[in-house]
Amino acid sequence: MLMNLVDYVIKNANTSFQDLPFNQVDSAVLSQASYLDFNVASGKTLGELAVSSRSENLYEGTWNPQGNRDLVEAFQSSKRFGGIRWTEFVNVTDCDKQYQFSAVTYHLSDNLCFIAYRGTVASVVGWKEDLNMSFMQTIPSQKMAVAYFMAVNKKNPNCQFILGGHSKGGNLAEFVAAQLPNDLKDKIKMVYNLDGPGFRNDLSSKTDAKVLKMMPKNSVIGAILDESSDYQVVKSSKVGIRQHDLFTWQVSGTAFIEEPDISRLSKGVSSLSSKFVVDLEDSAKEFYLDKLFSMISINENTYWREVMTTRNGWLVVQRFLQTDAETKRKLFKTTVQLLSLAVARDASGSR
Template sequence: MDASAPYGGERPRPLASAVARERRTFVELPFGDLDAVVLSEVSRFTLRGLVEPLDGNGCGLRADGRRWTSLSDILRVERIGVLRGGFCPWAARFDRAFALAVGGSPRYGSIAAGLHVDRRSVEGEPAEQFSATTFRLPDGTHFLAFRGTDLSLAGWKEDFDLLFEPSVPGERDALAYLRTVAGIVEGPLRLGGHSKGGTLAEFAAVHAESAVAERLVSTHNLDGPGLRAPGLDARPPADTGRGVRKVVPAASFYGLLFADPAACRAVASGGFALQAHAPCRWRAAGGDLAPARRLSPCTAHVAARLQEWLAGVPLDERRRFVDGAYRVLAASGAESFSELPLSLVRHARDVAHARSALPREDRRLIGRLARSFIRTLAAGTTGGLRASARTVMSDVPGRLPKDDRSPSF
């Protein structure tokens, strides 16, 4: 099949454009990976104050007794600034086009959101950034979307904690959120999320109690790392029996970490590496994500080299590296990466003092691992580019084996 025209010749389009063109209902076109991407992207917005929260008593009722708010009501032009908030990454132009396309869509506008959770850890607590939203779909199912990493330092610290902790607070909260929502709503459930949100969704699905797991229709890990087995650097068996679907852009390596490439669905996207990781660059056609012919040999090679490098770093050294680096950056007083550059300058003395306060062995460890990581990434990229070149050459039509080629002039 030609990946450039996978659906009857329809040209793959960027996500916002594809959503704006989709007119079919969920009766005409059942829920699929594209829908999981759309709702996961909606959950990335700052929905506090716009969607009813899940309170401490496991309820989510408004003063008028309503629990749900339609996306057509949430995603309005006058709310774009509020929706992006201060921690929402990606591109402002895409966010505006995407929000208006979803809110005005015959397919998505009537979907209702509720049971919202959004919190970040405070000083003295284990690093955590967790947000989840439940969407009530016209087909009678509920989609539980877990937000990926935002721009907060705590969120990125939790991401790195995944490299050495058996589980992190966000994973445990995702499982608790699934359990709570399952006790509130009825009918089939779907889970999903992009980036770390996909990892949280997979964790919740794999560890769900049997009574809840029986209600799971599908779980969508959208370019999020797989689950690292405690103490090891190999993921659990891919077939968990919980319907986990792994989607990765062809040119992104992030979702290949702790994952079996053969079990991933490669989809088309623009950009490379972290650029390709952003859903705003993913392509869709015919009501689904546009398939890619294969994973990029370059990014697959990079992911393999990074995982080999990680396997050579003991868990204790990973913990010391992440905790030490975070302690130094947090001394700047910045809460997000957008604040970090200026905060590092303003509070350079505090940052220098925090670094000096680290044990000498930890300072040396941070420098050694940072240099080793950069060398591995560079070598992996170089090797990956060579692998890509070999793949491109092997795809040339009519190309003969090396020994059978006649000289060309």
């Protein structure tokens, strides 16, 4: 029977991690839960999340509030997940320094922890930081992810770790595994990158831990800066960008159903993003993205749903029209370069 994440939690409610060892679907369940706002939780286990007097605030800023509600309700009656203790929740955003970072640690047993790095929520600043990877060797969240691991490890010296995350969170998990000193790399049992973007430079030679990257057939986010073929393609119940939602990934037993390969569109995104990084100067990319996002941002913590309103949409247009001629010229030039790269890639791919 085909299942999604919630179905999996319900089906395995009475199955312990001793009876059914931690697997790729478990990593997705806990990575998805990292999008919740644990600051408003009243208890310290996943099963207690639903009884919080402010439980509705758990889902603020998430992409799929109803899916997350269903997941939290399933935790409540699950022996497998309900008793998992969570600690060290961190959630910080700085619009001026352009970063959004969040992580939480789940204690699977006395000597095994799963660190989940949160992906990008529906805020403009989070997406701006993601795109900054095109011209920055290391973004602030990546540095914070390493510091977070070091702090958690110091508090749990006898623990081994599994690292994981969805979207940008998967990128952070893989980055941490590559950057740790050798004496700490041995403590990493596994890394799960769930449709997270790649890197400007290949990190595979620096990662001793086993890394499993999973992405749906129509992957967009996971295909960015990743032209490798070292990934598992999973089946989704949706199409296009909606396949990025972990709740759409199809489960059979203890694993995701596999697809033969990613789509031509996904391969195009991968190729184009790599060309964008290599062929355009970093200064041009930085200028382009800074100006573009300064027009889009309505306030200090703008969410995309605010940008998409008619009123704010017109405000973005007005900001562009009021921009000086030199800035418009530079924006137009970079846009033309991007379109040229896309056309060149499409032409070479159709031969």
